[in-house]
Amino acid sequence: MTDRRLAILVVDDYATMRKIVRQLLKQIGFSxxxxxxxxxxxxxxxxxxxxxxxxxxxxxxxxxxxxxxxEVRADARLKDTPFIMVTAESKTENVVVAKQSGVxxxxxxxxxxxxxxNKIATVLGPLEEVA
Amino acid sequence: xxxxxxxxxxxxxxxxxxxxxxxxxxxxxxxxxxxSSINLxxxxxxxxxxxxxxxxxxxxxRMREGEPGRCDLSSATDELDxxxxxxxxxxxxxxxxxxxxxxxxxxxxxxxxxxxQDAAGRIYEACSFQDLSGQRIxxxxxxxxxxxSGLQLLLRTFGGPHPQPANTSAPPKGDAALLNGPQLASKAxxxxxxxxxxxxxx
Numbered sequence: 001m002t003d004r005r006l007a008i009l010v011v012d013d014y015a016t017m018r019k020i021v022r023q024l025l026k027q028i029g030f031s032x033x034x035x036x037x038x039x040x041x042x043x044x045x046x047x048x049x050x051x052x053x054x055x056x057x058x059x060x061x062x063x064x065x066x067x068x069x070x071e072v073r074a075d076a077r078l079k080d081t082p083f084i085m086v087t088a089e090s091k092t093e094n095v096v097v098a099k100q101s102g103v104x105x106x107x108x109x110x111x112x113x114x115x116x117x118n119k120i121a122t123v124l125g126p127l128e129e130v131a
Numbered sequence: 132x133x134x135x136x137x138x139x140x141x142x143x144x145x146x147x148x149x150x151x152x153x154x155x156x157x158x159x160x161x162x163x164x165x166x167s168s169i170n171l172x173x174x175x176x177x178x179x180x181x182x183x184x185x186x187x188x189x190x191x192x193r194m195r196e197g198e199p200g201r202c203d204l205s206s207a208t209d210e211l212d213x214x215x216x217x218x219x220x221x222x223x224x225x226x227x228x229x230x231x232x233x234x235x236x237x238x239x240x241x242x243x244x245x246x247x248q249d250a251a252g253r254i255y256e257a258c259s260f261q262d263l264s265g266q267r268i269x270x271x272x273x274x275x276x277x278x279x280s281g282l283q284l285l286l287r288t289f290g291g292p293h294p295q296p297a298n299t300s301a302p303p304k305g306d307a308a309l310l311n312g313p314q315l316a317s318k319a320x321x322x323x324x325x326x327x328x329x330x331x332x333x
Contacts, residue, residue: 016222017262023230023255027248059266059310066306088266088313090320095328097309106329108322109313110259113252115322 039063
């Protein structure tokens, strides 16, 4: 069973979206949630260590979610970190490039809590029901 | 006063004006014959193009002079930027209200708590509209700014002494070509389609 205490990093340049994902994660039972407004900030936080999952937007500046994913997969200490892309980019080529770059799963916006929960379970393993 | 040798040399090399005139007239006559056989439609189109350019120059001149009704792209993009920031503020306020509902839900009976938390969850999901609409509007603003840049170039070209190089918006390449933002509902792939695509990787 997945430990709901694991630290999750939410990366999105829209503060509203970070808040939404945080609240949805809380509803699923994950409350150890941290935020970053872009890929560069996320990478710096990740290098400080300790994240069990990254949930990232794609379209951000200066570092996109795709660039962040590639940096994570290229870093020996971070390369096995589960990474879910949550994005409005829904074209086939986007999904293919993300998969080839090592994404663990891909959620297209808009999404709901059930989708988020299912994708996290796919990546991390079964989630026990929240009391 | 030229000496006799120079004068003689000049006379030897002097153009035969009468002969030259005859030759020119001969060529002109040949050309006129060819002109009549050239496709008159091409001339018609060239004339139309010249008139369009003249009209465009007039329109651009009026734009410079601030004629009423001219398109003010700068203020339009400012308005759209304001829509994005205002909707972000509104979504933030809605989320805070949903959080307050969740806090109260914690003190309710299980049945009421479940209902309230479900409602709060639906509010969070619905508020993601702000993210998508913000991205769509940002795409529009980017396009408008490119149009504005092109128009400014035309203004400078037809009136300014130093036209700037055009902001040639060549199609993006590499990773930049993947930054398309939200697609229209009729074109966007569903989560199920994306799941199937991911699964095809094995």
